[in-house]
Each structure stands twice: as structure tokens, then as C-alpha cells.
Amino acid sequence: MGLVFLFVGKTKEGFIKEGIGKYLDLLRKNKIEVEVRELKGSAGTSPQKAVEDEGEAILERVLPSDFLVALDERGMLAGSVELAGQLGALFDSGRRVIFAVGGPFGLAEKVKARSGLLLSLSRLTFTHEMARLILLEQVYRSITITRGRTYHY
């Protein structure tokens, strides 16, 4: 089992980087193989073109056997326990799970179409950097829930 986080654009905000690093460490301490890839944001001639280019760069990294989770504001609004159940089943399947988080203009339709799960973190709109941090925290939480560990608040 392995997890890959594909983020469009570099994480610039210091506190976000630090928080992401914390959850990556915690995942690795739990023997989860995890990798973060920051893909270059496209300097396309229009937001539409940029999103298309970024979508291609994402899909180039997705193998046919991978399970793709795409973050999208119109996706499933899960609760933590429900999300843990879904992710737990995925983790148990042994498939590699890829989480794709778009840049400021979101993800291309072809990425959403390829995904097995469209996930929304909240009805609130977060910056795409905050979305990364929240996603990492929730994936870590999911793993502690499915493994029955106490999550320290």
C-alpha cells in the first residue's frame, strides 16, 4: 500500500509546509509509504488551458492500477468516520492511492472523470494550500480511526 499526493504548484506558505511535514512524519511512523509530488503549475494562456495542461501532467503519473481521489468542491462531503471507512477499504485493497489537489483554478474534467472518488473537504472554500494541509490531516486521522488508535487532540 502506498499513498501519493499530487499537488499542482509549490507549497509556499511556511506554516502549511510545516504542518504537511508533520503529518507526513506521522504517516511514515505508522509504516505508511507516502510521497508528495508538487507538479509545476502551468503558465497557460488562460485558466482553462492551464487546468488542461495540469490535468495532463497529473494523469501522466497515474497508472491504470492506481485508485485516484480527486479533490473537488462539488465532490462527496464526507464525515471523518465515513471517509475513514472508504479510505480504509482502499488501503486494504493494496492498490496505490493517489490524491490529486488542483491549483487555484481546480482540476481538469478529465482528472475528475478518471477518479474513483471525488472528495470535498467542506462547503467552505479553502485556499489550495490549506486544502493540502487539511487533506493530510484527514488522511492521517482516517488511518488512526481504521487502526483504532486514539487520535490525540
Next chain:
Amino acid sequence: MGLVFLFVGKTKEGFIKEGIGKYLDLLRKNKIEVEVRELKGSAGTSPQKAVEDEGEAILERVLPSDFLVALDERGMLAGSVELAGQLGALFDSGRRVIFAVGGPFGLAEKVKARSGLLLSLSRLTFTHEMARLILLEQVYRSITITRGRTYHY
């Protein structure tokens, strides 16, 4: 107009403190009077007792003229624009707005009963420290939305 954030317990996580500091600075640069008060978490004999004690400490700081927003997972699940509309109207009213975020066991019923708005950030459960950061970011976002400024992603 002033904003007060009442948090139960100290913020311990470094990256969360840093993120909260960033949004406080941004709010102040926008000439918003803002204050954070971290109330001591109660070492009550039971979670129920602790929540009760913490609730009293919160309500002691709320004046009759204040508008109280209580964070609660069963509260209103707002989108960012909707939240901005509600907070914008509140800010315009000139009333002081107090946001109360509980500790690990949440807020007392009496705090929720006093509140004018029960707000849920997401169906996901966040640590109470992450909830602080997300709340600050959303309040800042609300202010940029109501003032028509571009929010930089």
C-alpha cells in the same frame, strides 16, 4: 466593530500558531480590531464537568450586546460566500462578534444556547487546533469577500 476569538486551551502546535498569527496580522492590516483569548482548559473531574466549567468561563466574557458565534459540528454548514454574507451583516451592525471554539470535548449547551449562530466548518472532524486556524482563515476570507478584494490563493 471588533472580533474576539475565545479558544479553550492553549494552541500548542507551532505551525498552527504561526498560521493564526498570519491571519491576525492580515485582519489588523485591514483595520479590523481583533483579539484572541485562550481560556484555560478545565481539569474537571469528568469531560462533562470540564465542558461546564469552560462554558462558564466563556460566558463570563460575553456581554449582553455581543453577538456570539459558537463552533459546533451540528451547526450550520455554510459555504464561504454565504458565511461572508452573514458575517458581513454582523460586522456592519457594529456589534462585537465573539467566536467561541471549545476544547477536545466541545462547547457546553449553555454556550450554544446563548449563541446567535451555531457554525460548522465541515462535516469532517478537525482537531480543535486545526479548527482555530480554519476559522481564522475563513473570517479573513469573509472580510475580503465582503470588501470585494481579491483573495490571493
